[in-house]
Amino acid sequence: MQHEIEKLEEMYTVFNEQIVEAFIEDYPHLFPILTDAYEHIVKIFGSALLSAELRHETEPDEENEANDLEYLSVLIKTNLPPQKAHKLQDQFDDEWWLDVEEDLIVISVEVPEHVA
Numbered sequence: 274m275q276h277e278i279e280k281l282e283e284m285y286t287v288f289n290e291q292i293v294e295a296f297i298e299d300y301p302h303l304f305p306i307l308t309d310a311y312e313h314i315v316k317i318f319g320s321a322l323l324s325a326e327l328r329h330e331t332e333p334d335e336e337n338e339a340n341d342l343e344y345l346s347v348l349i350k351t352n353l354p355p356q357k358a359h360k361l362q363d364q365f366d367d368e369w370w371l372d373v374e375e376d377l378i379v380i381s382v383e384v385p386e387h388v389a
Contacts, residue, residue, distance in 0.1 A: 275294075277297065277304050278290065278294045278297070280308065281293075281297075281304070281307060281308070281327060284307075284308070284311040284325065285307075285311065285325045285347070286324055286325070286326045286327070287326075287327045287328070288326065288328040288329075289329050293327060293328065293329050293345065296329050296343065296345060297345075300377055303345065303375070303377060303378060306373060306375055306378060307327065307345070307347070307378070309369075310347060310370070310373075310380060311325060313365060313368070313369045314349055314365065314380075317361050317364055317365045317368070318349060318351055318361055318365075321351045321352060321357075321358075321361075322349065322350075322351060323350040323351055323352055324350045325347060325348070325349055325350070326346075326348040326350065327345060328345070328348075329343065329344075329345060329346075330343070330344055330345070330346045330379070343377075344376070344377045344378060344379055345378050345379070346378075346380075346381070347378060347379070347380040347381070348381055348382075348383050349362070349380065349381070349382045349383065350382075351382060351383070351384060352385055353384060354384070358382050358384045359382060359384075361382070362381070362382045365380075
C-alpha cells in the first residue's frame with residue numbers, strides 16, 4: 274500500500290496521509306479511481322490546474338447518529354473565473370465522473386475569490 278500512497282502523493286497534495294492510507298486499505302478499489310480521476314482532471318483543466326488536494330472527510334450521518342459518513346475529498350484548485358471553472362467541472366462530470374458512480378469520493382472545484 275505504501276507504493277500506492279506514494280503514487281497518489283505524486284499527483285495530489287495529500288492531507289492526513291495516514292488516515293487516507295488506512296481508508297484506501299479498507300477500500301482498495303478507490304486507488305485506481307483516484308489515479309484515473311487525476312488523469313481526467315489534468316486533461317480537462319490543463320494549465321489552469323493549480324493543484325489537486327486529497328483528504329479524508331467525515332460528517333454526521335443524519336439517519337444514524339452512531340455512524341459518521343466517511344469519504345475522500347478531491348479538491349481541484351484553479352485560477353479560472355468561477356463560471357469557466359464550473360463549466361470545466363461540468364465537462365469533467367459529463368465525460369467521466371458521472372459514469373464512475375463512487376459514493377466514497379467527492380470531487381469539487383475551488384476558485385479564488387476575486388476582489389474588485
